[in-house]
Amino acid sequence: MPDTSQFLAMPNAPIAEADVLLLPIPLERTVSFKPGTSDAPKTILKTTEQLEFYEEDAGWSPFKHMKISVLPEFADNKKETDEKLHSRLAKEVAALPADNLFIGLGGEHSLTPSLVEARMPEPGTVLFLDAHADMRMSYEGSRYSHACPVTRLLEQGHKIVMAGVRSVYEGEVELIEKDSRVTLFLDWDLRGKGQWESFLQKVNSLEGPVYLSIDMDVFNPAVVPGVGTPQPGGFFWYPMIELLESLFSRNQIDLRGVDVVELVPESSRVSEMTAAKLLLKIISFGVLLMVSN
Numbered sequence: 001m002p003d004t005s006q007f008l009a010m011p012n013a014p015i016a017e018a019d020v021l022l023l024p025i026p027l028e029r030t031v032s033f034k035p036g037t038s039d040a041p042k043t044i045l046k047t048t049e050q051l052e053f054y055e056e057d058a059g060w061s062p063f064k065h066m067k068i069s070v071l072p073e074f075a076d077n078k079k080e081t082d083e084k085l086h087s088r089l090a091k092e093v094a095a096l097p098a099d100n101l102f103i104g105l106g107g108e109h110s111l112t113p114s115l116v117e118a119r120m121p122e123p124g125t126v127l128f129l130d131a132h133a134d135m136r137m138s139y140e141g142s143r144y145s146h147a148c149p150v151t152r153l154l155e156q157g158h159k160i161v162m163a164g165v166r167s168v169y170e171g172e173v174e175l176i177e178k179d180s181r182v183t184l185f186l187d188w189d190l191r192g193k194g195q196w197e198s199f200l201q202k203v204n205s206l207e208g209p210v211y212l213s214i215d216m217d218v219f220n221p222a223v224v225p226g227v228g229t230p231q232p233g234g235f236f237w238y239p240m241i242e243l244l245e246s247l248f249s250r251n252q253i254d255l256r257g258v259d260v261v262e263l264v265p266e267s268s269r270v271s272e273m274t275a276a277k278l279l280l281k282i283i284s285f286g287v288l289l290m291v292s293n
């Protein structure tokens with residue numbers, strides 16, 4: 001029996017009928033600091049049982065109007081090489097219907113390029129929210145490390161808008177400075193006068209195919225203490241909502257997919273509740289965007 005969870009304890013719709021497809025990906029191969037992200041998809045989905053059906057920011061009950069399907073977990077076959085695993089992930093996601101809101105629930109950040117390859121084969125923009133720049137060529141021997149996804153995304157030909165970054169090494173700074181395809185909003189810079197507004201404006205001016213990747217370590221550790229590689233600073237809850245509203249109110253974008261990665265469940269359960277609620281917001285705003293397009 002494949003291992004299948006539910007969102008808000010609702011029955012899963014048949015894949016072909018679903019407005020929202022959620023794929024749990026409990027991938028954990030290259031985590032470097034705090035382990036446990038392979039437990040995140042199941043724990044976050046279990047936590048969704050505590051959410052309300054009403055979503056107070058958009059002011060509606062999204063599930064009265066849409067169907068969701070939580071897919072069986074993408075299994076990590078430990079005998080498979082990283083390369084084989086990632087190409088199987090891309091292949092399985094590419095085989096899914098495309099006329100829906102797709103959400104990948106990690107698992108470590110190395111899964112993003114495979115999802116983007118499947119959902120956005122032509123050049124587009126990846127909005128990459130992360131405490132780290134994740135731009136190493138390879139890390140601890142693997143090109144498929146959670147420290148490398150941005151490098152893979154650039155190789156695929158995408159533009160990157162990166163925000164919340166507050167931990168970079170010198171080589172990454174040099175790469176960002178010379179690559180005009182990368183726009184960086186350092187976390188500290190977002191605190192400057194008018195900077196947050198210009199970031200929202202950038203998000204609100206995106207056009208064409210767009211993919212959103214949220215590393216939960218973009219949040220301040222007081223909001224989300226449970227992540228693999230925490231960093232002081234970072235986003236609080238309402239700025240994240242504001243950011244999502246800016247992105248999803250933009251009906252010129254063609255949103256190809258979203259992922260939420262790198263959570264590590266912890267004893268206070270605040271981290272998994274924040275991730276569960278973030279998923280509810282993404283689904284609510286994302287379906288409103290699909291309907292308006």
Ligand SMILES: [Mn+2]
Pocket residue numbers: 109130131132134146215262
């Ligand atoms: Mn990351």
